Amino acid sequence: MPRSTSLSAQEFKEHLEYLKQNNYTVIDLAQALDSVQQGVSLPDKAIVITFDDAWRDIYIQGFPLLKQYNYPFTVFVNTDPVDQNQRHTMTWDMLRELKQHGGTLANHTRDHDYLVRKPNYDKAWLTAALANIDYAQQRLTAELGPVPKWLAYPFGEYNNRLKLALKDKGYIAFGQQSGGVAQFSDFQALPRFPAAGAYSQLKSLKTKLASQPFPANYTAFKNPVIRLDRAERGQPLLEVELTQAQKLGVRQQLSCFITGDRHAPRWPTKMKFTVQAEKVLSNGRNRYNCTAPIWGQKNYYWLSHQWLIYGGEAPPKQ
Numbered sequence: 001m002p003r004s005t006s007l008s009a010q011e012f013k014e015h016l017e018y019l020k021q022n023n024y025t026v027i028d029l030a031q032a033l034d035s036v037q038q039g040v041s042l043p044d045k046a047i048v049i050t051f052d053d054a055w056r057d058i059y060i061q062g063f064p065l066l067k068q069y070n071y072p073f074t075v076f077v078n079t080d081p082v083d084q085n086q087r088h089t090m091t092w093d094m095l096r097e098l099k100q101h102g103g104t105l106a107n108h109t110r111d112h113d114y115l116v117r118k119p120n121y122d123k124a125w126l127t128a129a130l131a132n133i134d135y136a137q138q139r140l141t142a143e144l145g146p147v148p149k150w151l152a153y154p155f156g157e158y159n160n161r162l163k164l165a166l167k168d169k170g171y172i173a174f175g176q177q178s179g180g181v182a183q184f185s186d187f188q189a190l191p192r193f194p195a196a197g198a199y200s201q202l203k204s205l206k207t208k209l210a211s212q213p214f215p216a217n218y219t220a221f222k223n224p225v226i227r228l229d230r231a232e233r234g235q236p237l238l239e240v241e242l243t244q245a246q247k248l249g250v251r252q253q254l255s256c257f258i259t260g261d262r263h264a265p266r267w268p269t270k271m272k273f274t275v276q277a278e279k280v281l282s283n284g285r286n287r288y289n290c291t292a293p294i295w296g297q298k299n300y301y302w303l304s305h306q307w308l309i310y311g312g313e314a315p316p317k318q
């Protein structure tokens with residue numbers, strides 16, 4: 001389990017204990033999605049716990065703690081390593097055991113390949129990407145019984161064409177950009193806050209847990225893949241249409257960050273702001289983050305968008 005995307009059992013226990021001590025309600029992802037989509041209110045301070053990749057450490061170290069706290073959780077599984085009995089991956093028996101104790105298993109493709117780092121986004125590409133996802137779904141169902149139609153994009157990378165194809169097929173899909181979920185979220189690119197690797201410190205996690213999703217029109221966001229080989233500029237413009245401007249004291253206090261540097265947003269209209277990098281972004285994944293204090297609270301509205309800057313080169317080894 002790579003340190004950059006994981007956390008120790010001790011850190012995980014601290015996170016779970018913090019949730020308990022601060023009256024967070026850890027709910028099942030299916031319940032959370034149903035309620036949010038239908039506009040049914042959730043318990044105050046409701047959160048969900050998800051893991052990507054079927055690492056055996058989740059079973060050995062994480063699962064006993066989750067059982068102890070009686071917290072439901074979801075694991076997005078890439079199925080080929082499980083089928084191949086790789087030693088750092090959970091077995092199907094382990095996954096079945098998770099399912100019996102509050103665990104939901106869902107799709108993370110069969111092989112964790114890049115879905116959109118491909119030369120063309122033609123019909124053959126889309127067919128292959130969907131076949132990869134369908135195959136994983138079939139393997140999960142065959143081994144575990146019915147599983148929800150949820151996909152976590154490997155590396156949080158997707159493009160708008162794939163997103164719409166998944167919507168047609170009835171999938172809800174998750175990225176790796178930061179944020180909470182609300183009815184106005186894009187359900188084929190739902191955000192999640194990372195709580196591992198560089199983000200495992202409880203101090204930074206506290207702020208994120210207390211944040212609220214930024215009310216914006218997420219489905220209007222531009223394609224998140226920037227193709228340098230097609231002469232697209234490596235300084236993508238993020239255009240954000242507000243949906244509840246009247247409630248936001250954001251116009252003066254909005255802060256945006258691009259790879260850690262602060263960038264002043266522009267306001268072409270009262271209901272729309274834009275953010276753009278001043279320098280060409282580096283190849284690979286980049287994130288724009290914007291936050292604004294919530295009026296009368298210590299909390300923040302949080303918005304994040306991940307861009308993939310892709311030059312058409314062969315993808316680096318995972």
Ligand SMILES: [Zn+2]
Binds near residue numbers: 052112154155
């Ligand atoms: Zn993954």
